[in-house]
Structures are given as structure tokens and as C-alpha cells.
Amino acid sequence: MGTILAQAWDPLGTVKKGGFYDEYDSYVPRIVHQAKQGATVEELASTLVSIEIERMWVAPDMSRALVVAGLIKNLFDSVGCHPAKT
Structure with a gap:
């Protein structure tokens, strides 16, 4: 997940500028949590x-x-x- 945020999202441009992948x-x-709940x-x-x-x-953006x-x-x-069924 961190890699997706760093490579595809990177709204600050930190990773594109050579920054750390753990920025986000x-x-x-x-x-x-949201994804697990079925967002x-x-x-x-x-x-x-x-x-x-x-x-x-x-x-x-x-x-x-x-x-x-x-x-x-x-x-x-x-x-x-997928979310747990109750």
C-alpha cells in the first residue's frame, strides 16, 4: 500500500524528487481500514x-x-x- 501511495499518488512530489518511499x-x-470495510x-x-x-x-487532484x-x-x-458480513 505504501508503494502505491508513493509511486502513484505522491501529491507532494517527494518520491519523484528522490525522497523516501515511506513519506505517506x-x-x-x-x-x-476504509478499503477493508468495502469503500x-x-x-x-x-x-x-x-x-x-x-x-x-x-x-x-x-x-x-x-x-x-x-x-x-x-x-x-x-x-x-472484503468486509465481514454481520
Whole structure:
């Protein structure tokens, strides 16, 4: 998950500038929790955009967020990670 955020998302451009891949690791638990609960691509993208605005103070990029959210959703779907049925 950290690799997806670092390579595909990277809203600060840190990794592209040679920075560390763990730059966005603090956001992984929140996104993983959401994905495990069955969040849609749009919901995941909204979370990414929210992080961009509230935590990083950068202009949000919904197009990029949707692409990254799709990657995250595909990852969780491919390993069979779905919400528990109650």
C-alpha cells in the first residue's frame, strides 16, 4: 500500500524528487481500514483528496486520486479482502 501511495499518488512530489518511499506511510492505516470495510473507488478517492487538503495543504487532484483509489480497490479485490458480513 505504501508503494502505491508513493509511486502513484505522491501529491507532494517527494518520491519523484528522490525522497523516501515511506513519506505517506502514516496514511496507510486509514486507507486500509476504509478499503477493508468495502469503500468504493469514489470514497477512497475522497479520502485521498481530503488528506491532500487537510494534512498537506496542496491543491487536490481528484483525477489522480481516482486512479490511485482504483489501484487500491483492485489490490483489495484481488486478495479477496472484503468486509465481514454481520
